[in-house]
Amino acid sequence: MTSNNKIKVKTPIVELDGDxxxxxxxxMTKEVLLLPYLDMELKYYDLHIKNRDDTDDQVTxxxxxxxxxxxxxxxxxxxTATQDRVREYKLKRESxxxxxxxxxxxxxxxFRSPIMVKNIIAANRNWKRPxxxxxxxxxxxxxxxxxxxxxxxxxxxxxxxxxxxQPVTKIIHQFDGPGIVQGIHNTDASIxxxxxxxFAYGYDxxxxxxFSAKDTISKTYDTNFKNIFDTEFEANWKTKFDAAxxxxxxxxxxxxxxxxxxxxxxxxxxxxxxxxxxxxxxLASAYGSLALMTSVLVSPRGCFMYExxxxxxxxxYYRHLEGKKTSTNPMAIIFAWTGCLKKRGDxxxxxxxxxFAAKLEEAAIETIENGTMTGDLVKISTQGExxxxxxxxxxxxxxxxxxxxxx
Numbered sequence: 001m002t003s004n005n006k007i008k009v010k011t012p013i014v015e016l017d018g019d020x021x022x023x024x025x026x027x028m029t030k031e032v033l034l035l036p037y038l039d040m041e042l043k044y045y046d047l048h049i050k051n052r053d054d055t056d057d058q059v060t061x062x063x064x065x066x067x068x069x070x071x072x073x074x075x076x077x078x079x080t081a082t083q084d085r086v087r088e089y090k091l092k093r094e095s096x097x098x099x100x101x102x103x104x105x106x107x108x109x110x111f112r113s114p115i116m117v118k119n120i121i122a123a124n125r126n127w128k129r130p131x132x133x134x135x136x137x138x139x140x141x142x143x144x145x146x147x148x149x150x151x152x153x154x155x156x157x158x159x160x161x162x163x164x165x166q167p168v169t170k171i172i173h174q175f176d177g178p179g180i181v182q183g184i185h186n187t188d189a190s191i192x193x194x195x196x197x198x199f200a201y202g203y204d205x206x207x208x209x210x211f212s213a214k215d216t217i218s219k220t221y222d223t224n225f226k227n228i229f230d231t232e233f234e235a236n237w238k239t240k241f242d243a244a245x246x247x248x249x250x251x252x253x254x255x256x257x258x259x260x261x262x263x264x265x266x267x268x269x270x271x272x273x274x275x276x277x278x279x280x281x282x283l284a285s286a287y288g289s290l291a292l293m294t295s296v297l298v299s300p301r302g303c304f305m306y307e308x309x310x311x312x313x314x315x316x317y318y319r320h321l322e323g324k325k326t327s328t329n330p331m332a333i334i335f336a337w338t339g340c341l342k343k344r345g346d347x348x349x350x351x352x353x354x355x356f357a358a359k360l361e362e363a364a365i366e367t368i369e370n371g372t373m374t375g376d377l378v379k380i381s382t383q384g385e386x387x388x389x390x391x392x393x394x395x396x397x398x399x400x401x402x403x404x405x406x407x
Contacts, residue, residue, distance in 0.1 A: 007356055009040035010348040013340060014066045016305075017046050018076025021313035024320060025330040025392065026076045029337055032396045033360060033403065038341075038353075043070060047098055049079045053091040060098045064105040068303050071347060074340040075102075075307040076333070099307075103137035107190055108299035109197040110135040111268075112280045112309055114287035115294060115335060117368050119382045123286045129265035131283055134201060134209075135276025136194040137297055139186040142273055149179040157183065191225055193300035195232040198270040199248070201298075203237065208246055211270040212253035225272065226250055284309055289376050291329035296339055306339040308332035325391045327375035334364050334399070363402030372398045 017026060034040075045063035052060055067073035079085055081095040103110070112133040114122075149155070155172040172181060195211075202209035211229050213222040233241075233248050241248060251259075253275055260269065271279055284293035290310035297305040309332055316326040338357040345354030368377060371387050374395055381387040390398070 006037060006039040007352045008350070009038055009341070009344060009353055010350050011072075011344060012041040012043050012070050013344055014063065014070050014073035014305075015042040015044050016063050016073060016075035016078075017044065017048065018078040019047075019049050019312045020077075020079065020317035021320060021326070021328055022077040022308060022310075022333060023048070023312075024317070025328060025333050028393070028396055029330060029333050032400050033334065034337060037356060037403075047076070047078050049081060049085065049089055049091070049095075052078075052095060052098060053081070053089070053093070057095065057098070057101060060101045061105065064102040067102075067305050068106065068299070068301060071303055072340055072344045073303075073305040074336050075099075075305055077308050077310060077312045079312055097142065100142040102305065103297060104139075104143055106297060106299040106301070106303060106305065107138050107193060108297055108303075109194050109201075110137045110276065110280075110295060110297050111197075111201055112284070112293055112295045114284065115292040115331060115365070117288070117292065117365055117377075119369055119371075119387070120288040120292065120377060120380055121382055122288065124261060126262055127265045127287070130287075131260065131263070131265045132201070132205065132207060132268040133276055133280040133283060134194075134198040134268050134270040135280060136191070136271065136273045138190040138194070138273065140184050140273040141182070143185065145183045147181045149175050149181060151178060152176055155181040186221070186224075188224070188228060191228045192232060194270070195229045196236070197298055197300065198229075198268060199233060199237040199241075202246060202248070202268045203240055203244065205268065206244060206246065208267045209248045209270060210256055210259075210267055211248070211250045212256040212275065213250075213272055214253055216252060222272075229270075280309065288380055289329060289331075291332045291374075291376065293332055294335050294339060295332075296343075304340070304343050306336045306343070308336050325393070327389055327395075328392045329374040329376050330392060330395065331364060331368075335361065359406045360399075360403055363406060364399050367395065367398045367402050 017023060043066050045059055047060060078098045080097045081091055083094060086094055114130050116130060152175055154174050156169050157172055158167055158169045160167045198209055213225050215223040215226050229250060256269065281290065284290045293309040295307050295309040313328055316328045319326050338361045341357035342354045345351060371383055372390055373387060375389045378387045378389040
């Protein structure tokens, strides 16, 4: 593992570049920790907000299709354009979430897990093991249609069957004045893939699976999720789970929120799309930092996209533009790349690639455990004043030194 003897990555990796400070860390990860050691072909897609706007998000769709073609991709954090961002970057319009577009194309489930470091203790003293989140990555509010109601009128929900049978219509609300209305959807096929992915992940990781929704209120929509999970488990997983001494149970999401505070961890919490979006950030923060959370989108077609779970770190980017150094945490970006490389190595049956990725993860974790870390972690480190806060560039150098020692 030297600069003159690079490890060959057999199959191309799809690279999705991003925005702001994460774009800076992305380039540095490749320059310092990857390209000196790996001979790899990268299918590059620039998902910078201006390029997405210029291409009307065609670059985003092309990137998702490339991941489906090559099997493995890795994505930097990206901006979802609001009105403020439209003005800032002089865009044509507000845009949909690029993650939402990619997930709609790939379908599947997002799995997030904390990066456990010995000297960073979870805010909840009960959590001794990782709590994994399985987030359904299709439909719901992320593929919605919305109407701003300007005045009195009737909002209806109508299904027109393709077989020519009688349309079904329900009144949502009779408006007396201004308001809002929203329509969402999901499919049995996508929910079934979600359930299969969660049970497969739980069985592989040897953790219990909890699924939560709100079927007491949503008696058709959420109840359909519950029923599909129950059917999939009974038909294909109960015997396996019993033999492995694993369990599955369903309960209301508010009940899980209460229970999760008292568990020691070691579970997969399966969530609908919006629930998983919110709760994964809560868990990441409670375990230490959004930068200490892994994230992978697993498609039912056998494709994988690894990414950083956090955003683009806008505040640090503005400091960077002023020429100031920042103590920005690149751990989630490093682990997005290592997760991608481990999966590529597994699929290609090239153990040297997987081994390199594992050593890089070890080097990054050991750097923090040895007391060298970015400023966000110093505040929550058990080492107190003995922990050393360093600038981002110095953290990369320390990780590289640790990686070199493992040759």
